[in-house]
Structure formats: C-alpha cells, structure tokens
Amino acid sequence: MAEKVLMKGNEAIAEAAIRAGCRHFFGYPITPQTEVSAYMAKKMPKIGGVFLQAESEIAAANMVLGAASAGVRTMTSSSSPGISLKQEAISYIIGSDLPCVILNIQRGGPGLGGIQPSQADYFQATRSPDHGDAHMLVFAPASVQEMVTLVTDAFDLADKYRMPAMILGDGALGQMMEPVVFEDKEITPPEKPWATNGHENKRAHNIVNSLYIQPDELERIVKERFEKYEEIKKNETRVENFMTDDADVIVVAYGIAARVAKSAVRNARAAGIKAGLIRPITLWPFPAEAIKEKADKVKAFLTVELSMGQMVEDVKLAAEFKAPVEFFGRTGGMVPTTDEVFNEIVRLNGGNK
Amino acid sequence: MNKVTFKTDLCKGCGLCEEACPKKIVKLNPDKLNAKGYNVAEVSDEDMAKCIACAMCARMCPDCVITVEKN
C-alpha cells in the first residue's frame, strides 16, 4: 500500500534512492544538498547499506566508480561547485560504461557563487558532463513527487544503458516540503556480467577501463556509444505539454522555473491569451521534437530559466528559426516571479488579447 | 641435469639475470637478437651442467622470460 508523507525534497530523493535498491552512497557535505547525506547517514546503517562521507567530492565520485564497477546500485550527490569536482570521475564512469546516479541540487555560480537556487549548470550537465565526446542522462524534476519517481527511473535507465544518470534539481526543490507518495515497486536490477567483482575462476577476468591507446579502437567505441545515444533519444525523451494545443505563446521551462511558468500560463489563459508550457523532463535527451512540432504554429517561444540563458540555445536549435525564441531569466539565486513571466507572455503575444 | 628455459621473444636484454646468477652462466648472447631487436639471455649447453636451479635469474627477470626446472 502506497503511503503519503510530507517530506523535504532532499530527504525524499534519498528515500527514493534507497527504495530503488541503492545501498551504497558516497557523499561530501555542501549546501543546499546536505540533507541527502544526513538522511543516508541515518538510514543506511539500519538496512545494511553503506553511507560513507568521503574526503572530497573527487573521492566520493571515485568511490561511486568503484562501487558501480563491482556491480551495485550506487549514488552520490552534491551541488554545483561539488559537481565540477566530480566531473573527472564522471568522465571515467562514462568512458568505462558504468551505471550510477548523480544528484545536482544546483546553486548559483560561477566559483563559490551563492547557496540559493539556480539552473546555471544546464550546459555542464547536457553539453559537457566531462571532457571527451560523451553524454549522461539528465532528468529535471519539478516537484518533490517527481524527484522520487525520476530517481527510480534514473537507476533503471542507468543500468539499462550502462551510463550515469543525473538528477538536475535546484536549491528550491531540494529544500521545499511537499506531500509525496512512494509506490511499492519491485526492484529488479539487471544482471551485470561485466562487473569487476571477482571471477571466482569461473570466467575470464573482467576489466573496467576507459583507456584505448589505438585511435581507431577509441573512435569505434565512442561511435558505438553515440549509436546508443541515438537509441536513447528515440526511447527515453520525456516532456510535459501543458495547454499547448492551441497556444500562440509557448513557454519552455524545466524544474523550478516550470512551476513559475505554469502559474504564469494559467494567469495568461485567464486573461484571454492562448499561452502554453512545454516542460522538458529529460534535458538530455532534449525533447526537441516537441518544440519543433509547434514551431510553425506559435507566435513565439519564451524560454524561462534561472540562469543567463542556457537551455534557450537548445530551444532555438529545435525551433529551426521558424519562430522567434526569446529568453527571460534571473540568476545568482534569484527566481523569476509569476508576474515577470506573465508580462513577457503578454509582450510576445503582442498585447493582452 | 637442471634446466633453464628462456622465452626469448619476451626477453628485453636488460641483463639483470646475468648479474643475479651465482654461477655466472646466464649471459646475453651478443650474436643473437630476438624479433624486438634485443640481445637475448641464455645458458649455453655446456654451462647448463653448472646450473644449481636456484632460480635467482628467474626471480630477477622483470619479464617472466625464465622457467627453471630441477632434476
């Protein structure tokens, strides 16, 4: 029987990870995601799991690399500056085709930046999770409930495609309390015959490795990975369309910005403007088709982000110059207000009619 | 007679085995190159009788070139 509880985003995500079969969590404290570690520290010892506070973000991510190599479901979490440190390991994790989940509860940057909510790590997550040609799955929840659902999916898809999955949240989602339902779900992680967990003299030795010194071999392996990426684009892209059927102005926003945008769209509808919202749930793969479909039907797209404009580039690419793509954002920890977004919708609609 | 065999294709001619051999019977052959171009280590047929199968040469070899058998 599914239970409904009131939980903080960061704690809900930790609980969801445990329910998804994660028993190995490696963390390092950083605001505003520390509750994830605190929750894991409390829960893991009671269920035979491992919580380990590492000496650094770098070490924590490399412990995830090790645990993933051994074949278990494993996770680390951090916030923006800490994710930068984890990128080294993320690159090796991608290059070694290892599954794991990484949580980024974004805060303002660059540098130490601030501790308030931000979406300024979009490029980092979707464009360059590391050095080299690579991607990871990126999920963008917009509520505590969705964080819970997406964590389970992130573990499943990471295992399925043997790659890291990131939950890209923000300080607001991490800190907010909402009612959440945990579905009782059977967890069946796939067999991992590739894992380096001791061959017991029953098979040849397994190797987890990202080094390919022959360029033709490395090219072949990267190309194979990109074939997998195409399959993922086809099968795993997720998006929410809200009132877009007849929309003249479509707001494109994810995560916390999408919540603000949704209110603004409702207000616009109440004022007689045909507004809609496209909310990417996966940022990589990006739901380009959903935008492309609407590009010759709308007056304009309005991208709203908690940044100086990052996802807007993907929206422009998807719209293929068939419709103007405008941007409204706040940064540094500032969150756009419903009125600000509403006013932008009115402007792009050519007035209040 | 004890027997020392060399996987000469693996030998890099470093000479550490020469130094290790207490009987001084392991020697790099200046007239014999392997496919990699190294002068390979060996024990001549006449010296083999002096081998005491101590395996010092094999323990010193970085490349597992040498197998030692005792009779």
Add this chain to the structure above:
Amino acid sequence: MATVFKKPHALTDKPLHYCPGCTHGIVHRLVAEVLDEMGIEGETIGVAPVGCSVFAYDYFNCDVIQAPHGRAPAVATGVKRARPDRFVFTYQGDGDLAAIGTNETVHVGTRGENITVIFINNAIYGMTGGQMAPTTLPGQVTQTSPYGRNVATQGYPIRVCEMLATLDGVAYAERVAIDGVPGIMNAKKAIRKAFETQKAGKGLSFVEVLSTCPTNWGMTPKDAIKWLKENMESYYPLGCYKDKE
C-alpha cells in the same frame, strides 16, 4: 623434473610494455605469486593507476579497474564497500599516489580501509618521460629539475611509509626494495603479509617498493639497481614502520 620457477597464473600471457630492466615487471609478478599462493585470484579485484602501470589491467588475471590519476584508493574503497568479502588492492606509482592522489592515500589510511596498497617509488614520473616526482631525491636531475631538485624552490621528497604509519587506521606499512634477489624475496614477504593483513580484516596494508627507472634515470638496468641501493635506501630506509597486532 620439478619446476622450481615459472610465471604465476595470476599474470596473463601478455608481454609487458615496460622498458628493459624496469622493475615494475618484478613487482607485478610478486603480487601475482601471492595471489597464486593464497589461492585468491578469483576473489581479488585490482585497481590500476595512471602512469607507467596504467596497463596493469592487461597483466593481472584477476578482475581489474583502471582508475583516474591518483584516485585508485577511492575507487578501491568503493569496491571494498560493495564487496567486503573480496580482496582489493591498488597498484600505484609515486606521482599517482604521493602527488595527485595524496588526499586519497591519506584518507584510505585514516579510514583504515581494509585494502592493500602497493606503492612503486622510483623517484620519477616514468610514463610522461622523466619529470620530477614528489619522491625525487634532493639534487636529482630530471626533465623538470634539470639543475637537480632544489629543495629551496622545489621542496623535499615525501616519505610516505613514515607518514602513513602515524595513522591509526593503518595496520601494516613496510618499505622494501627491488635491489637484488634477497630484496625481491623480502618484497614478496611484505606483499604476502599485506594481503594476510587484509584477510584478517585489520585495516590498511601498505607496501612501498623502491624501484628503478633505468630509462628515465639514464642508466643501464644494472647501474640503476646500484643507484637505488646507494642513493634511495639512505633517504628511504627499508623496514617495517607499522605492524598492528
């Protein structure tokens, strides 16, 4: 006819890529001999570093993970925490372990992580062509200390065994040297003891192996062994620095 010595099973048949006379091959073999003798190849996971021994995954017959530069102890921690029933070891050079990975090295010790670390100290960066390492001796000439390591500007060498021995989580720390057959036998004894320490669940076991790099030292393999004996062993005294009951 009884075989006195042959290649251990825990080493693959792949020819080693190391330069002639490089002692990495000897230490690889010693680790493999210990895995054979303890019968634990199938229960062991090795973690390879970045540096000359980066290809160790091709040479050991046990499962192996190739780790980012310096992070092998963190990777090994992840493996051991996931599979505490397994033997886990790292094999790292001096740049990997004592420069970029110092933090991971120290903390695997503070946690008393029940793994084995094999540390190759040859006082130089080998793979990149002979630059100054944290363990390069004062006055030693390398590509990046062309006038000899100047301690006033380039600092002093780091004695890792002594440092780790101060940590409560370190169960066993010993420094050995590949300076001849007796030294090799001694090194093997230490590596065996390290794995036995892990088997007993005592905490971190650490073996520092003074090794040669003939190519980057610019010496013949024989002279390199001599140089190690005469120069390294005085700065890095051999012996057991920690042996927890």
